[in-house]
Amino acid sequence: MSDENDKYVKLVSLEGNEFLMEKSIAINCSEMLRGMLESNFKESQDNTVRFPEISAPILEKVIEYMYYKVKHEKSSGKIPQFDIEPEMALELMLAANYFAV
Amino acid sequence: MEVEEMGSCSSVNRRRKSLDVLNDSYEANEVSCRHSIDSEIPDQTVVNLFPKSENFIQYEDGTRSPKALVDLCVENVCRNITDFASEIPKGLPQELVHKIIKTLIDKSALNTNTLKNLQQCFGETSELSLHTSRGVTDEWLKKLSGKDYNHSSQNFLDADGNHSCSSSGSSFHSAVSTSVFLPMLNIGDKNICDASYSSAFSHPIIAVPNNTDSSMSQMRVLDLRNSLKLTDEGLLHLHALPLLETLRLDHCHSITGYGLEAFTYSPLLQTLTLSECRCLNDIAMTKVANLQNLSTLTLDGCRCLSDISLKYIGRLLNLRKLDLSNVDLLTDEGINYLGSLSCLMELYIGRCRRITDEGLKTLVNQAGRKENLHTLSLSRCQIGDEGVLYLARLEALRHLDLNGCTEIRSIVLGETLSELEHIETLDVSYCPGIFSSSWQGKINNLKYLDLCYSGVKDVHLSRVTSLPMLEELNLDSCMVGDWSIGHLADNNVTPNLTCLNLADCDVSDEGMVHLPKFKTLQSLSLFYNNITNVGLSHLSGLTSLLHLNLDSRDISDEGMYHLRNLPLKSLDIFSGRITDIGVVHICKIKTLESLELCGGSIGDLGCSQISHHLHNLTSLNLAQNELITNSGASCLASLSKLKSLNLSHTGVSASVIRKFGGLKELQSLAMYSTRGIHKLKKLKNIQHEMPNLRCLRIDGIPESDGTIANSSDSSSDDDASMSSDRSQFEDSDLSIRSNEGGDMQLNY
Numbered sequence: 001m002s003d004e005n006d007k008y009v010k011l012v013s014l015e016g017n018e019f020l021m022e023k024s025i026a027i028n029c030s031e032m033l034r035g036m037l038e039s040n041f042k043e044s045q046d047n048t049v050r051f052p053e054i055s056a057p058i059l060e061k062v063i064e065y066m067y068y069k070v071k072h073e074k075s076s077g078k079i080p081q082f083d084i085e086p087e088m089a090l091e092l093m094l095a096a097n098y099f100a101v
Numbered sequence: 102m103e104v105e106e107m108g109s110c111s112s113v114n115r116r117r118k119s120l121d122v123l124n125d126s127y128e129a130n131e132v133s134c135r136h137s138i139d140s141e142i143p144d145q146t147v148v149n150l151f152p153k154s155e156n157f158i159q160y161e162d163g164t165r166s167p168k169a170l171v172d173l174c175v176e177n178v179c180r181n182i183t184d185f186a187s188e189i190p191k192g193l194p195q196e197l198v199h200k201i202i203k204t205l206i207d208k209s210a211l212n213t214n215t216l217k218n219l220q221q222c223f224g225e226t227s228e229l230s231l232h233t234s235r236g237v238t239d240e241w242l243k244k245l246s247g248k249d250y251n252h253s254s255q256n257f258l259d260a261d262g263n264h265s266c267s268s269s270g271s272s273f274h275s276a277v278s279t280s281v282f283l284p285m286l287n288i289g290d291k292n293i294c295d296a297s298y299s300s301a302f303s304h305p306i307i308a309v310p311n312n313t314d315s316s317m318s319q320m321r322v323l324d325l326r327n328s329l330k331l332t333d334e335g336l337l338h339l340h341a342l343p344l345l346e347t348l349r350l351d352h353c354h355s356i357t358g359y360g361l362e363a364f365t366y367s368p369l370l371q372t373l374t375l376s377e378c379r380c381l382n383d384i385a386m387t388k389v390a391n392l393q394n395l396s397t398l399t400l401d402g403c404r405c406l407s408d409i410s411l412k413y414i415g416r417l418l419n420l421r422k423l424d425l426s427n428v429d430l431l432t433d434e435g436i437n438y439l440g441s442l443s444c445l446m447e448l449y450i451g452r453c454r455r456i457t458d459e460g461l462k463t464l465v466n467q468a469g470r471k472e473n474l475h476t477l478s479l480s481r482c483q484i485g486d487e488g489v490l491y492l493a494r495l496e497a498l499r500h501l502d503l504n505g506c507t508e509i510r511s512i513v514l515g516e517t518l519s520e521l522e523h524i525e526t527l528d529v530s531y532c533p534g535i536f537s538s539s540w541q542g543k544i545n546n547l548k549y550l551d552l553c554y555s556g557v558k559d560v561h562l563s564r565v566t567s568l569p570m571l572e573e574l575n576l577d578s579c580m581v582g583d584w585s586i587g588h589l590a591d592n593n594v595t596p597n598l599t600c601l602n603l604a605d606c607d608v609s610d611e612g613m614v615h616l617p618k619f620k621t622l623q624s625l626s627l628f629y630n631n632i633t634n635v636g637l638s639h640l641s642g643l644t645s646l647l648h649l650n651l652d653s654r655d656i657s658d659e660g661m662y663h664l665r666n667l668p669l670k671s672l673d674i675f676s677g678r679i680t681d682i683g684v685v686h687i688c689k690i691k692t693l694e695s696l697e698l699c700g701g702s703i704g705d706l707g708c709s710q711i712s713h714h715l716h717n718l719t720s721l722n723l724a725q726n727e728l729i730t731n732s733g734a735s736c737l738a739s740l741s742k743l744k745s746l747n748l749s750h751t752g753v754s755a756s757v758i759r760k761f762g763g764l765k766e767l768q769s770l771a772m773y774s775t776r777g778i779h780k781l782k783k784l785k786n787i788q789h790e791m792p793n794l795r796c797l798r799i800d801g802i803p804e805s806d807g808t809i810a811n812s813s814d815s816s817s818d819d820d821a822s823m824s825s826d827r828s829q830f831e832d833s834d835l836s837i838r839s840n841e842g843g844d845m846q847l848n849y
Contacts, residue, residue: 065170074164079157082173086181090189093174097197101170 009037010048011063013056021063023047029066031100058088058095065101136797138788139329141212141236144183146789150208150765151180175200183214191221198222202229208765209234209792216244223247223317232326232349235792239335246338247316322347326374327795329353333360340366347372351399354378358385365391376401376424386413393417399424401449408435415441422447426478429453433460443469451480451502458488465491472497480504480528486513493520500526504551507531511538519543530554530575539564546570553577553602559584565594573600577626583612590618597621604628604650610636617642624648628675634660641666652676658683664690671695671720681707688714697722699747705733712736722747724771729753735760742766749773749798762790771798 009023026033036043043049051059065082072079084092156173157165167173178189178201189201202222205211211234223229223245231237320342325331332355340363348370350356357380364370370392375381381403389398390413398420400406407430414423415438423445425431431453439445440463448464450456461484464470475497479488485508492498498521503509509529515538518524524544528551529535536557541564544550548570557579574595576585586608589595598619604626613636616622622643632653637660640646646667652675661683664672669690677700684707687696694717703726711721719742723729729751737746738760744767748757755777761767770791772778778799788794 062170069167069170073166074160075166076164079165079167081153081156082167082170084173084177086177086184089174089177089181090193093171093178093197094193096170096174097194099170 006047008047009033011059012048012050013054013059014052015056017056017059019059019063021066025066025070029069029101032098054095054098055091058091061088061092062095062099062101065096069101136799137329138794138797139236140788141234141238142209142792143789144212144214146792147183147210147212147215148180149790150210150792151176151204153180171197171200175204179204179208179210182210182218183212188218188220189222191224193222195225198225202226206230206234211241212236213238213240213244216241220244220247220316223320225319226317227319227344228322229317229320230322230324231328232324233793235795236330237325237328238330239332239338242331242335242338245317246341317342318344320345324349325353326351327353329355331355333357336360337363339363342367343369345370349374350378351376352378354380356380356385357382358388361385361388364388367392369394371395372397374399375403378403379405381405383407383409383413386410389413390416394419396420397422400428401426403428404430406430408432408438411435411438415439418442418444420445422476424449425453426451426480427453429455431456433457433463436460436463439464440467443467444473445469446473447476448474449476449478449502450482451478451504452482454481454483457483458485458491461488461491465494470495474498475523476500478502479506482506484509486510489513489517493517495521497523499523502526502528503532504528505531507533509535511535511540515540515543522546525549525570527551530577536561541565541567544568549573551575552579553604555579557581559588563588566592568595570597571595572597574598575600575602576606577602578605580607582607583609583615586612586615590615595619599645600624602626603630604652606630608632613637613639616640619643620645622646626650628652632656634663637663640664643667647671649673654678658686661686668692673697674701675699677701679703681710684710687711691715692717694718695720698726699723700725702726702728704728705730705736708733709736712739716740716742718743719766720745723751724749724773725751727752731757731760737761738763740764744793745769747771747798748775751775758787761787764791766793767791768793769796769798770794773798773800775799 007023008020009026011019011021013019023037027037028034033049036049037047038044054062061084068082156168158168159165175197182189182205202219205215205219211231229245231241317339318341321344323339323342323345324347326349328350329352331350331353336356337360342364343366345364345367346369348364348367349372351374353375354377356375356378364373365388371394373389373392373395374397375385376399379402381400382405386406386409389395395417396419398414398417399422400410401424404427406425406428410428411431414420418441420442421444423439423442424447426449428450429452431450432455436456439448456479461479461482471494474495477492477495477498477500480502481504484503484506489509490513492501493516501521501524503514509532511534514529514535518527518540519542523546525546526549527544527547528549530551530553533556535555536552545567547568550568550571550573553575554577557576559581562581562585581603586603589598599621601619601622601624605628608627608630610631610633613632616625616639623645625640625643625646625648628650629652632651633655634657637651637656640649641663644667647670649664649667649669649671650673652673654677656674656676657678658680661679665686667690670692672687672690672693672695674697679698679701681704683701684698684703687693687698688710691714693715696711696715696718699722703723705728707726708723708729711718718740721737721740721743722745724747727750729748731753734748734751734753734757737743741763743764746761746764746767746769749771750773753772753775755772755775758770758772761770788797
């Protein structure tokens with residue numbers, strides 16, 4: 001297993017779209033991902049987590065939020081808004097609850 | 102909702118008196134009134150209650166982090182909830198449903214449309230509190246119960262097996278009401294009432310509440326207090342709450358009681374509170390009598406109830422707590438009906454002025470009283486020495502209220518107290534001379550003693566040498582002074598005192614010297630004493646003091662310096678001499694939550710100081726500081742926790758109200774004698790911007806103006822939370838007047 005592999009994690013949406021994100025951010029932001037990636041599950045072996053119930057736009061938004069959160073954590077100034085389309089709010093809420101972010 | 106709680110009863114009296122005097126000097130032809138606001142907030146306001154800029158969590162070190170994504174989403178859903186084309190779907194995880202409902206209620210964002218889109222979400226909800234929501238109507242309960250929703254109506258069949266319809270004239274209701282209205286015409290005839298009682302038991306319909314499909318079937322606690330517009334028709338929508346344990350309907354002024362029939366299907370109901378439901382009639386109790394699990398029933402201020410009600414209450418064999426305060430039609434005869442309630446532990450019949458020694462005799466001889474009754478309120482009943490002797494039989498008594506039982510003699514009560522070894526709380530205020538004989542050794546377990554307006558003198562207090570458990574002592578308007586403070590402090594008479602009320606006593610700077618010896622003091626009232634700035638210097642030693650009331654013409658800015666290190670939560674000063682300089686000192690007390698600085702020379706600079714330093718304020722009263730103008734007052738808009746704001750008789754004009762839109766928590770706004778308030782066209786918008794505003798006190802608006810709902814019944818339907826306090830004040834006001842007229846009475 002190369003270092004490169006260890007640094008990134010692949011999240012796969014219901015449609016099969018694959019998103020790469022930094023593993024440290026995933027572990028840091030989402031209790032659910034931490035649980036999966038730090039355990040001995042299959043997911044931690046091949047650094048890929050499949051979400052057969054989450055659509056690509058929602059998964060992308062969740063990942064976007066995790067980067068946003070890490071960037072603005074413990075900042076002293078104003079925090080820019082994280083835009084959520086009202087149409088996706090309910091679905092995103094469910095996903096956020098699932099990821100525990 | 103405890104907006105006015107901070108000021109003690111007596112201080113508010115005084116304040117009211119001084120305001121009355123001032124009011125007279127103002128435009129005498131203006132009618133001052135308070136407007137109760139009970140219209141629901143419009144849809145467009147809901148959006149503003151969840152500002153997108155509040156997207157962070159603030160830490161104590163000043164840094165911020167983004168809110169959790171799930172919270173951002175919940176707020177997004179709430180922000181747009183009235184826009185949602187479709188309802189929030191069934192089947193969301195419970196924790197998310199809870200979050201959405203809680204967020205909406207916390208921000209007071211509920212209205213008919215919000216509920217419409219939420220109505221499928223209440224299926225698993227076990228607690229719902231709407232008492233802070235404005236504009237609760239029958240329609241709300243219809244939405245909540247899912248009656249608008251097709252699936253649930255099939256659960257309810259009438260006697261012929263027909264589906265009941267969801268309109269207000271449903272077969273469910275009409276069948277009930279025929280059995281209800283008949284006896285109303287024969288209210289004096291007990292037999293007819295009995296007939297209605299039995300028919301109330303044989304339900305005229307077959308209701309089959311299907312637990313799994315009903316919209317609120319999991320509800321255990323339902324709080325609908327202060328729903329002024331709610332009627333019995335609305336309550337009838339709630340007939341499928343099989344798990345309901347607690348129901349609060351206090352201050353629902355429109356309820357008469359037949360709607361309580363709905364809760365016949367809530368067999369687990371334990372707590373039912375109906376205080377100040379002023380229209381509640383005896384029929385209501387025929388419904389309540391079915392609730393065999395009921396252990397707490399509160400009917401304080403339901404003044405239409407008569408002895409007939411007690412007959413039905415007598416069937417609630419599990420009752421532990423019964424509050425009948427202010428139900429003043431009750432008589433000694435009615436007490437007989439309580440004989441079956443042998444488990445009763447708390448009974449409140451204060452201000453039932455027709456109850457006499459005879460009724461008390463009946464009561465103390467009933468089964469279970471000696472062992473179980475631990476709380477008894479008899480304030481303002483016609484109780485004399487004879488009754489007091491009966492009380493000695495209540496061996497378990499811990500809390501006794503004899504406020505205003507003026508016939509009782511000190512020596513007789515002393516005898517009874519020596520028998521009642523568990524007494525912790527004793528209220529003998531307004532009982533002249535009640536403390537004149539020595540009770541030393543008879544009240545060793547007493548924690549709370551209220552002696553206000555009872556004519557206690559220094560010489561009376563000299564006869565007590567040890568009150569080891571005493572925590573609260575109220576000597577308001579007694580003839581005690583420096584000597585008594587010295588006696589209590591120096592001889593360690595009250596080593597555990599936390600609360601001392603010396604309002605309107607004869608305390609001077611010499612007495613103040615002793616105060617720091619009360620090491621545990623948390624609350625101190627020194628209203629109307631002869632204290633100067635020098636005396637205040639001794640207060641700096643009271644390191645536990647949380648509440649302080651001062652009122653003296655000799656206190657000025659200098660004295661405020663001595664208060665700056667106290668850990669105060671509330672401070673009330675009515676001196677007339679505090680200026681912006683004094684405010685600078687007061688602003689050092691960051692812990693302040695309630696601040697009253699009336700009748701001084703505070704100006705715009707002081708307002709600005711307050712708004713910069715006292716972020717924890719929930720209640721602020723700056724009335725009668727005429728130097729305050731709009732520029733100072735508008736600073737106060739940044740005090741976002743404010744629930745109560747009083748700027749009456751200041752130099753502000755009505756247009757300043759527009760600045761207060763950000764005060765989302767504000768419940769009460771007083772702006773008496775404000776220039777241009779009549780011309781202000783936007784008054785309606787203000788009540789929309791402030792979703793929690795329940796009470797607006799301004800000079801009378803012409804009725805035709807129509808900007809504020811319910812302006813006509815301002816005398817009774819003031820903001821519900823305050824009215825019970827108010828009646829208390831009014832009663833004390835009466836007493837003040839009678840005392841002023843006949844001081845001799847007190848010179849016992």
